[in-house]
Amino acid sequence: MYIKDIAQFEGKEIELKGWVANRRDSKGLVFINLRDGSGLVQCIADQSKLTEDEFNCAGKLGLESSIEINGLVVKDERQIGGFEVQVSALKVLQFTEDYPIAKKEHGIDFLMDKRHLWLRSQRQWAIMKIRNTITFAIHEFFQKEGFIQMDAPIFTGNACEGTSNLFETDFYGDPAYLSQSGQLYGEAMAMAFGKIYTFGPTFRAEKSKTRRHLSEFWMIEPEIAFCDIHQNMDIIESFLQYVIKKVLADCQHELNLIDRDQSVLKTSLEPFPRLTYDEAVAIIKGEKDVNGQNSIKSLEDELEQVNQQYQKMEAEIAEREAKLAIPGMKKGEINFNQNKVATLKQELKDLEEAQRNIPQWIASAKNFEYGNDLGGSDETVITRLFDKPIMVYDWPHEVKAFYLKRNPESPRFARGVDLLAPEGYGEIVGGGERETDEQKLREKIIEHDLPMEAFEWYLDLRKYGTVPHAGFGLGLERLVTWLCKLKHVRESIPFPRMYGRLLP
RNA sequence: UCCUUGAUAGCUCAGCUGGUUAGAGCGAGUGACUGUUAAUCACUAGGUCCCUGGUUCGAGCCCAGGUCAGGGAGCCA
Numbered sequence: 001m002y003i004k005d006i007a008q009f010e011g012k013e014i015e016l017k018g019w020v021a022n023r024r025d026s027k028g029l030v031f032i033n034l035r036d037g038s039g040l041v042q043c044i045a046d047q048s049k050l051t052e053d054e055f056n057c058a059g060k061l062g063l064e065s066s067i068e069i070n071g072l073v074v075k076d077e078r079q080i081g082g083f084e085v086q087v088s089a090l091k092v093l094q095f096t097e098d099y100p101i102a103k104k105e106h107g108i109d110f111l112m113d114k115r116h117l118w119l120r121s122q123r124q125w126a127i128m129k130i131r132n133t134i135t136f137a138i139h140e141f142f143q144k145e146g147f148i149q150m151d152a153p154i155f156t157g158n159a160c161e162g163t164s165n166l167f168e169t170d171f172y173g174d175p176a177y178l179s180q181s182g183q184l185y186g187e188a189m190a191m192a193f194g195k196i197y198t199f200g201p202t203f204r205a206e207k208s209k210t211r212r213h214l215s216e217f218w219m220i221e222p223e224i225a226f227c228d229i230h231q232n233m234d235i236i237e238s239f240l241q242y243v244i245k246k247v248l249a250d251c252q253h254e255l256n257l258i259d260r261d262q263s264v265l266k267t268s269l270e271p272f273p274r275l276t277y278d279e280a281v282a283i284i285k286g287e288k289d290v291n292g293q294n295s296i297k298s299l300e301d302e303l304e305q306v307n308q309q310y311q312k313m314e315a316e317i318a319e320r321e322a323k324l325a326i327p328g329m330k331k332g333e334i335n336f337n338q339n340k341v342a343t344l345k346q347e348l349k350d351l352e353e354a355q356r357n358i359p360q361w362i363a364s365a366k367n368f369e370y371g372n373d374l375g376g377s378d379e380t381v382i383t384r385l386f387d388k389p390i391m392v393y394d395w396p397h398e399v400k401a402f403y404l405k406r407n408p409e410s411p412r413f414a415r416g417v418d419l420l421a422p423e424g425y426g427e428i429v430g431g432g433e434r435e436t437d438e439q440k441l442r443e444k445i446i447e448h449d450l451p452m453e454a455f456e457w458y459l460d461l462r463k464y465g466t467v468p469h470a471g472f473g474l475g476l477e478r479l480v481t482w483l484c485k486l487k488h489v490r491e492s493i494p495f496p497r498m499y500g501r502l503l504p
Numbered sequence: 505u506c507c508u509u510g511a512u513a514g515c516u517c518a519g520c521u522g523g524u525u526a527g528a529g530c531g532a533g534u535g536a537c538u539g540u541u542a543a544u545c546a547c548u549a550g551g552u553c554c555c556u557g558g559u560u561c562g563a564g565c566c567c568a569g570g571u572c573a574g575g576g577a578g579c580c581a
Contacts, residue, residue, distance in 0.1 A: 024544095027537045042541075062532095078541085102515060102531045103542040109573050110515070165579070181581090206579055207505075219581065342516070342529085349509090353575055356508070360576075376577075418581095430581060475581030489581095500573080 003039035006083050009073045016041070016085065019120070020065045020096075022103065030058040034069070034085075035120070042076075043069055043085040054090045063099040064120065067092050105342075108488075115495060116504045126254035127491055130247060131480045137246035138199065138220055138476075141239055147195040147222060152182025154201065157454055165206045167215075178203035181473060184403070184458050186223040187434060190469055191461055197222040207499050210376065211488040212426065214477055216497035223471035229405075229415040229433040232470035233391050236419055236429055237272050240389065240479075244268055247483055260485050264422055268388040277413065280392045283385065284365050284378050290385040295365055299381065303358045310351045317344050373399040374418075379426030386422050393417040393432070402444035405433045405468075417472070421482040428479050431472020438462035 001014050018036030025031070030045040045058035061067065071085040101117055111118045118124055142149065155169070155176045166177040182198040189196040202219040224235065244265055247255070255262060275283070282288040286296035320341050361377040368378060374392070383390065394407055397414035404414040416432035435441050438459050445455055480492035490496040495504065 022541075024540050024542095025537090026540065026543085029538050029540080031540050031543090033541080044539080046538085048538095078539085080541085098514075098532070100514070100531095104530050105516060105542095107516070107574085112573095202581080204580070208577095208579070209574085210576070210579095213580070217581070345517085349575095352509090357576065364577090373579090376580090427581065473581060478581055 003034070003036045003041045003081070006039070006041060006073055006081060006085075010075055010083065011073065013070060013072055013088065014085070015068065015070050016043075017068045018066070020061045020063055020067065021120075021122075022063065023061050025059055030055070030061075032058065032061065032067075032069075032087075034067070039081060040122070041081055041083060041085055042079050043071060043087050045087045045090060049086065049088060050090065057092050057095075058087070058090055060095060061092070062096040063101075063103075064117075065092065065096040066094045105346075112490065112496075112501060113504070119494060123258055124491065126257040127480070127484050127486070128494065129254045130251050130258075130484055131476075131492065133247055133250050134243055134476070134480055134483065135199075137243045138239075138474075140246070141242040142197045142222065145195070147197045148189070148193045150182075150186065150189045150193075150196050150198055151200055152179060152185040152198045152221075154179045154203075165204050167203050167205045180204050181219070181221065183221050183223065183471065183473065186221050186471060187458070187461055187469065190223040190225045190471070191465065191467075194226075195222070195224050209499055212376070212478060212481070214489055214493065214496055214498050217478075217489075217493070218476040220474045220476060221471060223469065225467050225469045227433070227470040228468055229393060229417060229470060232431060232433060232472060233272075233274060233393065233417055236391065236417070236431070236472055239474075240272075240419070240429075241269050243479070244483065255484075258484055260483075264387055265483065268422070270388060272389045272391055272419070273386060274391045274393065276394045277392060277396065278394075280374070280382060281368060281370055284374070284382050285368050286365065293385050295381050295385060296362060298384065299358055299362045299365070303355070303362075306351055306354045306358065310348065310355070313344050313348050313351070317341055317348070320344075371396045371398070374427075376426060379420050380424045383420045383422050383426060384424055389419050389421050389428075391417050391419050400432070402448045402450065403434050403441065405435045406440075415470075419472075421478070423482070423485065425478070425482040428482060429472050429474045431470065433468065433470040436462060436466045436468055438466070 001009075001016060003016065003018070006014075016034060016036060018034045020032055021035040021040060022033035023030065028047040032043045032045060034041055034043050045055060047055045050058070068091040069085065069087050070089040071087040073083055073085055075082065076084045099117070100114055101111070101121065119128065139149070155171055156179050157171075157174075157176060166180060169176050169178060179200075180202055182200060182202075186196055186198050198219070198221045200218065201216055203216055204213075205215065206213060222235070222239075224232070227235075248262065248265055279288065283290055284295055286294050357377075361381055364375060364377045365381045373395075374382075393416065394410070394413040395416045395418075396412060397404070397406055400414045400416045404416045407413040407415055414432065416430070418427050419429035420426050421428045435444065441455075441459060441462060442452070445452055477489050477492040480486070481489045484492065486492055490498060490501075
């Protein structure tokens with residue numbers, strides 16, 4: 001018996017096992033919000049309906065105490081799930097004292113230290129449920145489309161995209177690296193099965209402290225034989241839209257719990273704009289407008305708005321603090337105003353961040369140098385102008401990986417594609433059409449200063465029946481972060497591993 | 505690696521120009537209340553002001569170095 005199915009048991013006696021998510025008491029009554037992993041329900045312990053011992057126990061339950069109850073399911077519109085349980089019997093498995101995560105705001109460092117407990121909170125629960133739906137939808141899409149799932153090795157002897165950000169380990173006395181991509185192995189499997197995808201962990205030793213980097217993350221890498229860059233973009237689009245549709249269909253409750261505005265998810269079911277690198281650069285530099293919006297202008301407008309909002313908030317804080325200074329205010333009112341001031345100050349800090357960041361972004365966009373890769377801020381700048389993901393393709397070949405094919409009509413471009421998520425999220429997919437010519441690959445390997453002997457097996461793929469093929473890599477956590485509109489990627493995975501964070 | 509902000513009670517924070525005994529809310533504990541939703545109300549306990557050194561009659565506050573964390577850049581999914 002799980003709380004999520006409670007509606008089927010109206011008027012019936014049930015048994016529930018779970019944890020105390022909240023408790024309030026009143027004379028003769030104890031209200032327990034019970035959490036069982038599937039949902040949340042309020043249980044009422046009434047002194048007149050329980051033994052003295054049971055009622056005393058109910059009153060002593062600390063947050064996250066584990067209990068078993070029996071009770072009657074009653075319809076009550078006021079409650080979250082529309083039902084409550086009138087307790088007829090209560091058994092305590094453990095009284096919990098001093099549960100560290102209190103019913104109030106906490107700082108991120110504290111919460112990350114308590115991640116193993118934080119996962120029990122409603123918001124984190126909802127995010128992990130959505131992550132699960134996304135994972136399932138990904139498998140479902142590829143399986144339906146006839147892709148074979150493969151597991152790429154995690155220990156690798158060669159670096160596929162440079163060596164600076166690899167985790168080195170000891171493999172029976174030889175150096176080995178934790179995989180930063182399964183792609184080269186995926187290409188080999190695609191030559192055996194036609195269409196494959198990997199779904200596995202990936203490790204990058206980047207000393208990054210930004211909202212979109214993890215040291216360990218999960219990547220999905222499809223690879224398709226007989227596929228060019230345009231067909232690849234078709235697949236990226238239908239794949240992502242499949243996942244988004246699934247989340248919209250199956251996760252309404254969770255999306256509401258985390259207050260996700262769904263309008264952008266819905267417009268993302270329309271075709272994704274496809275821009276060449278040249279077009280994207282023109283937009284970023286403000287030389288070309290999109291839907292009547294100019295990148296530089298919109299940033300300047302936003303900065304102006306931020307400044308105005310900042311002044312408004314400062315005024316409100318001053319006003320409330322002045323009120324608080326006058327004696328005679330009721331306790332409840334004091335609390336309310338103090339909480340309000342605290343949240344306003346928090347928002348003020350966010351605005352200050354924006355005031356520091358936006359001018360940097362404007363400068364970076366204005367001074368963007370043609371031929372460079374897009375930086376994080378450039379991605380933010382361009383994606384803010386669209387209400388759906390965009391795909392940018394045909395990149396200057398110097399900035400992209402060695403295995404990408406050149407555009408035959410314009411060889412200074414490599415046929416790579418990045419998918420940039422809207423709402424400022426930026427790159428969540430990187431991929432492209434692969435180089436098919438052995439000689440050109442050898443030249444590229446030398447150019448990138450990579451050890452040729454480590455790639456001989458990969459070059460075999462071009463020696464024995466080379467065919468046009470393409471694929472891409474999707475960062476699962478970045479997708480979860482965007483779909484849930486999280487501020488930081490660290491909340492998208494149960495136990496994030498990042499620079500400075502190995503525990504819990 | 506660089507830029508930037510910060511570290512004060514279990515948690516979130518305030519602490520004025522360096523000045524006597526360190527402040528609030530939440531949480532915890534005790535009590536009151538039969539319909540609460542982060543319940544409310546009263547009372548109680550709770551401090552190595554991150555570390556090391558310096559300036560000063562006097563440092564939570566100033567200076568130097570370090571540690572840790574937040575945000576951003578580079579790099580990337």
